[in-house]
Amino acid sequence: MATSIPFGKINEILARWAANTPPIEDFTVENVLYAVGLDSSYYEIILRFLMSKAGFELIPKKMLVCPSNHKIQAFDLDEDLEGELFDCFCGESDFEAEDFILVFSFTDDFKKDALALKKKFMKNQEQRYLQLV
Numbered sequence: 001m002a003t004s005i006p007f008g009k010i011n012e013i014l015a016r017w018a019a020n021t022p023p024i025e026d027f028t029v030e031n032v033l034y035a036v037g038l039d040s041s042y043y044e045i046i047l048r049f050l051m052s053k054a055g056f057e058l059i060p061k062k063m064l065v066c067p068s069n070h071k072i073q074a075f076d077l078d079e080d081l082e083g084e085l086f087d088c089f090c091g092e093s094d095f096e097a098e099d100f101i102l103v104f105s106f107t108d109d110f111k112k113d114a115l116a117l118k119k120k121f122m123k124n125q126e127q128r129y130l131q132l133v
């Protein structure tokens, strides 16, 4: 790994996504890699970094995908879906929960915090503008 990990930049992006209206939900490790311009060789370390936020800022979930790779529904990581059958809008039907992708959403606390920070930032910007005029 040549580049150091831009943890600050990742935190900034997460805060921006959380303060978005509506908040960006169900994002993947790949989405984060792409947003900060890292290639897939950083997958594991970014995954570990995101998982370290689990329960505080992020909620990791498993997203069920159909055999044609459409997102169906996100479940808790330990949710047991054995024996359940699912359908997809694309016509795939009665398939078992076999293919998952790991997705993250934000905790309510983190969303609140990110929104408060965004408001404060915007207020500061306004203030600075008002001082100029």
Ligand SMILES: [Zn+2]
Residues within 6 Å of the ligand: 066, 067, 068, 069, 070, 088, 089, 090, 091, 092
């Ligand atoms: Zn489908």
